[in-house]
Amino acid sequence: MNVPDDLRYNRSHEWIRLDGDTATVGISDHAQEELTDVVFVELPEVGREVDAGDPTAVVESVKAASDIYAPVSGEVVEVNDAVEGDPSLVNTDPYGAGWIFKLKVKDAAQVEGLMDAAAYTSMIG
Amino acid sequence: MSESLKSSPIESVHLELGGRMVPFAGWNMPVMYSSIMDEHSAVRTTAGIFDISHMGQFFVSGGAALEWLNRMLANNVAKLADRQGQYSFLLNEKGGVIDDLIIYRLGDEEFFLVVNASKIDEDREWLASHAAEGTTLLDDSDNWAGVAVQGPESAAAFAKVFPDAELPERNGISQIGLGVIVCRTGYTGEDGFELFCSAAEGASVFRKFVDAGVKPCGLGARDTLRLEMCYPLNGNDLAPDRTPVEAGLGFFVDLEKGDFTGREVLARQKESGPDQRLAAIEYLEKGAPPRAHYAVHSADGELLGELSSGVLSPSLGKGIGLAYLPRESAKVGTELQIDVRGRKFPAVVVKKPFYKPSAKKS
Numbered sequence: 001m002n003v004p005d006d007l008r009y010n011r012s013h014e015w016i017r018l019d020g021d022t023a024t025v026g027i028s029d030h031a032q033e034e035l036t037d038v039v040f041v042e043l044p045e046v047g048r049e050v051d052a053g054d055p056t057a058v059v060e061s062v063k064a065a066s067d068i069y070a071p072v073s074g075e076v077v078e079v080n081d082a083v084e085g086d087p088s089l090v091n092t093d094p095y096g097a098g099w100i101f102k103l104k105v106k107d108a109a110q111v112e113g114l115m116d117a118a119a120y121t122s123m124i125g
Numbered sequence: 126m127s128e129s130l131k132s133s134p135i136e137s138v139h140l141e142l143g144g145r146m147v148p149f150a151g152w153n154m155p156v157m158y159s160s161i162m163d164e165h166s167a168v169r170t171t172a173g174i175f176d177i178s179h180m181g182q183f184f185v186s187g188g189a190a191l192e193w194l195n196r197m198l199a200n201n202v203a204k205l206a207d208r209q210g211q212y213s214f215l216l217n218e219k220g221g222v223i224d225d226l227i228i229y230r231l232g233d234e235e236f237f238l239v240v241n242a243s244k245i246d247e248d249r250e251w252l253a254s255h256a257a258e259g260t261t262l263l264d265d266s267d268n269w270a271g272v273a274v275q276g277p278e279s280a281a282a283f284a285k286v287f288p289d290a291e292l293p294e295r296n297g298i299s300q301i302g303l304g305v306i307v308c309r310t311g312y313t314g315e316d317g318f319e320l321f322c323s324a325a326e327g328a329s330v331f332r333k334f335v336d337a338g339v340k341p342c343g344l345g346a347r348d349t350l351r352l353e354m355c356y357p358l359n360g361n362d363l364a365p366d367r368t369p370v371e372a373g374l375g376f377f378v379d380l381e382k383g384d385f386t387g388r389e390v391l392a393r394q395k396e397s398g399p400d401q402r403l404a405a406i407e408y409l410e411k412g413a414p415p416r417a418h419y420a421v422h423s424a425d426g427e428l429l430g431e432l433s434s435g436v437l438s439p440s441l442g443k444g445i446g447l448a449y450l451p452r453e454s455a456k457v458g459t460e461l462q463i464d465v466r467g468r469k470f471p472a473v474v475v476k477k478p479f480y481k482p483s484a485k486k487s
Contacts, residue, residue, distance in 0.1 A: 036157065037162040040437070060413060062345060062349060062414070062436060065414070
């Protein structure tokens with residue numbers, strides 16, 4: 001299971017990568033493996049304000065739709081159009097080309113409050 | 126719900142093979158092993174094996190068995206030669222579907238019924254409450270394991286596992302030695318068979334097919350495969366307040382054979398046409414997967430009904446679904462919209478089935 005050390009993780013299996021005050025959000029390798037074949041991604045609108053824990057995007061496999069929650073509060077500043085065209089990027093490159101949206105982070109302390117790789121690894125057992 | 130789940134006699138093999146177990150119809154069953162897409166594709170192109178031990182096995186025998194079954198079921202049992210099977214319905218007095226099942230004629234006075242897992246108790250109680258002299262009904266479901274091997278290479282796999290036995294003809298049934306029943310049927314649209322054996326032998330039979338190169342498949346792929354063929358799922362596409370005529374399955378109802386439960390309603394519906402019909406609906410473009418209970422609107426936005434089943438078809442790469450719609454909206458070519466979380470995706474009523482396996486194989 002791939003759990004990169006330089007990311008933070010949410011209990012609901014989103015990862016976050018902070019670059020200045022912009023956070024890129026996707027779902028973990030573990031989550032994509034649990035979902036299996038992702039066949040559709042519903043992206044949020046750019047400009048939307050979200051609070052930590054808000055359902056912000058939807059990732060669908062053949063069998064089920066799963067909400068993707070904002071790990072921290074902020075404004076959606078960019079979405080990954082590529083995963084709309086090719087949802088399988090979420091499976092094949094969950095930490096790279098399969099990212100889902102970017103947030104302008106309100107409060108960097110919220111990012112610090114998320115799990116590090118070790119804590120997330122131990123949570124998914 | 127806290128009620129305890131039943132375990133399949135093949136459960137240990139599912140766990141060893143990494144099957145992801147989910148509750149289904151009161152059973153703990155594998156929904157998938159690798160992925161639904163992989164498993165679906167294996168059945169369309171090579172062969173896959175499903176555990177169907179949750180399904181029920183009834184035996185009906187006696188001098189009056191044929192006559193009684195003909196009164197209890199919608200299709201004509203008298204049309205069956207020995208060792209032939211037939212798709213049929215157990216109906217209530219309103220013509221609604223209690224269960225859809227396959228009945229096989231084992232001999233002059235002996236019949237074998239394979240019924241849906243969630244309906245075993247209800248079917249048995251319904252049949253028992255309508256019992257007739259000269260017939261014996263045995264619900265033997267707990268003693269049997271079942272596997273369905275489906276796909277263009279299923280016959281070759283059978284020859285590997287049972288080199289001394291022969292598969293029956295399409296829709297036929299045969300026995301291998303004592304206590305193994307093989308039916309040349311399935312629910313995927315592909316060539317294949319369903320094999321029933323003692324519960325104790327189930328795990329070893331399943332494993333032998335996997336060792337022969339057949340891919341283990343879960344209920345997820347079984348659902349996408351059957352929906353591509355427009356085969357109905359009891360509880361979704363069939364219900365006690367829906368008749369086989371409304372479901373477009375009037376072909377499996379024989380009004381000429383004499384009286385049977387529900388006949389009056391079906392005869393009326395066949396003559397005047399039902400108010401609603403089960404329509405096959407396909408997306409016009411890519412979109413979020415349609416699922417059961419999503420609302421179906423007309424092109425003008427009028428609410429017409431809801432999907433009884435829906436999925437992103439792995440073979441076609443687009444959304445497909447079934448819905449009961451007013452007769453005039455269920456016509457092929459009618460444009461519709463499917464509401465997915467408030468977004469409307471354009472769709473159209475198409476001819477059944479969505480997928481034609483024979484065209485693909487040639």
